[in-house]
Amino acid sequence: MSGEKLLTTAEVALRLRVKPETVYAYVSRGLLARVKVPGERTSRFRLADVERLAARTQATRPDRDAAPAMRTATTLIAYGRLHYRGLDVAKLAPETPFEEIAYWLWTGERRRETFAASVETLDRARLASSHLPARARLFDRLPVVVAVAAAMDPLRFDLAPATVTALAPALLSTMVDALPVAGQAPSDERVAARLWSRLTGTPPTAPGLRALNAALVLLADHDLAASTIAVRVAASTRANPYAAVLAGLGALDGPMHGAIGSGVHRMIGAARREGAPAVIAEWLRTGGLPGFGHPLYPQGDPRGAALLGLVADLPVDGDLRRAVDDLTGTAARRDAPPNVDFALGVLAHATGMGPGAAEVIFSVARTAGWIAHVNEEYVQPANRFRWNSGYTGPAPASP
Numbered sequence: 001m002s003g004e005k006l007l008t009t010a011e012v013a014l015r016l017r018v019k020p021e022t023v024y025a026y027v028s029r030g031l032l033a034r035v036k037v038p039g040e041r042t043s044r045f046r047l048a049d050v051e052r053l054a055a056r057t058q059a060t061r062p063d064r065d066a067a068p069a070m071r072t073a074t075t076l077i078a079y080g081r082l083h084y085r086g087l088d089v090a091k092l093a094p095e096t097p098f099e100e101i102a103y104w105l106w107t108g109e110r111r112r113e114t115f116a117a118s119v120e121t122l123d124r125a126r127l128a129s130s131h132l133p134a135r136a137r138l139f140d141r142l143p144v145v146v147a148v149a150a151a152m153d154p155l156r157f158d159l160a161p162a163t164v165t166a167l168a169p170a171l172l173s174t175m176v177d178a179l180p181v182a183g184q185a186p187s188d189e190r191v192a193a194r195l196w197s198r199l200t201g202t203p204p205t206a207p208g209l210r211a212l213n214a215a216l217v218l219l220a221d222h223d224l225a226a227s228t229i230a231v232r233v234a235a236s237t238r239a240n241p242y243a244a245v246l247a248g249l250g251a252l253d254g255p256m257h258g259a260i261g262s263g264v265h266r267m268i269g270a271a272r273r274e275g276a277p278a279v280i281a282e283w284l285r286t287g288g289l290p291g292f293g294h295p296l297y298p299q300g301d302p303r304g305a306a307l308l309g310l311v312a313d314l315p316v317d318g319d320l321r322r323a324v325d326d327l328t329g330t331a332a333r334r335d336a337p338p339n340v341d342f343a344l345g346v347l348a349h350a351t352g353m354g355p356g357a358a359e360v361i362f363s364v365a366r367t368a369g370w371i372a373h374v375n376e377e378y379v380q381p382a383n384r385f386r387w388n389s390g391y392t393g394p395a396p397a398s399p
Contacts, residue, residue, distance in 0.1 A: 004047065006044035006047070008045075009024075016054055031053060033045070033046070070232055072223070072224070073085065074105055074376065075223045077223050080300075082222065082302060082303060084221060093218050093307070098191050098220070098368070099112060099115055099191060101216075102169075115172050116169070117173035117177060120152065121152045125144070128145070129148075132144065138359075149175075153242070156240040156241065159241075161379075165371070167241065171242070172191065173191075181198060183202065185197060192209050195364060196208070196351075199348075200352040200354075207314050214310050215344060219303070220365045226257055227257060227370075228370060232374075234248075235373070236384050252366065258362040260290050262356060262358065264290045264341050265358060267289075267327075268323055268345045268349055270282075271327055292328075293334075293335075293336035293339065303339070305337075305338075305343075314347075314351070
């Protein structure tokens with residue numbers, strides 16, 4: 001038993017998405033066995049037993065009800081960790097190319113291939129996005145680029161999984177390569193290197209590219225985040241994959257989702273100029289401290305820890321290091337460890353990227369996960385999401 005993973009009642013409740021009282025009910029009904037640990041007063045539960053029960057209880061829930069379930073075999077958040085098809089993402093991120101992770105999400109196979117788009121599609125996407133006003137954010141170009149890629153693809157309405165998977169590398173390539181180049185043209189064909197040249201004029205370094213690639217891996221999927229729900233609802237209507245991605249980009253642009261990165265970037269920048277204490281006080285006064293804490297990771301976001309560990313290998317200015325240390329130290333007093341949004345902000349500052357870089361990194365990365373969810377949704381009953389509203393307006397007028 002020494003090698004078995006044992007879980008607390010709280011961890012079991014989180015995994016099964018039930019209250020602790022329900023866990024005790026499972027025990028009393030013989031559905032889950034307790035494990036006594038010498039020296040501990042509380043019981044624990046075997047991971048394998050919990051997973052068997054999870055598969056059983058989730059499989060018996062109805063597919064169509066007032067709020068249809070979105071099931072996925074792609075991503076699991078459990079026990080304080082993030083997993084893609086059973087693999088711990090924080091352990092994969094430092095050394096695994098983003099392209100390989102994308103294929104793992106799409107197919108369950110690990111393949112290393114170069115992602116490329118057609119020259120004509122890239123030319124048209126660059127031309128279309130060039131008409132945006134100068135004040136447009138870099139992120140604003142992405143919906144335009146995706147729309148052009150859709151218009152150029154005669155197979156966009158073919159929803160077969162193999163067809164959708166085949167278009168995904170070109171879509172990701174177009175999203176990156178159609179952005180204007182900010183620095184020297186990359187000599188490396190990996191997505192991370194090509195994206196680097198669009199986000200900063202700072203020459204790339206091996207540790208920097210490693211950190212950016214890791215960020216793409218860590219952000220590729222996150223279970224049913226708001227943008228992923230939008231993608232799946234769109235896919236349930238049999239919208240084509242490009243349209244589903246556009247739905248995701250719309251949700252991701254919210255300041256409480258992917259766009260939070262620009263706020264984190266500004267906060268770190270202000271802390272570098274003015275000192276962390278004044279900045280923290282001001283942000284708390286106006287609503288909260290972005291980039292710290294995560295409801296799904298009470299003990300700390302493993303993505304943030306993994307990325308910050310890689311950013312630590314970069315040459316970091318003294319004022320940035322002090323600001324980061326002061327911000328994290330003060331947040332720790334509130335029991336709020338840094339999350340992946342904060343780590344992205346630190347990466348951006350350390351590499352000369354602007355405040356919009358985090359949202360672009362997030363969007364490119366998450367598109368890989370969205371494609372996996374699109375394929376999962378296409379095999380479900382069409383148009384299955386129709387929730388009942390709770391009407392609160394005036395009663396209908398008498399005829």
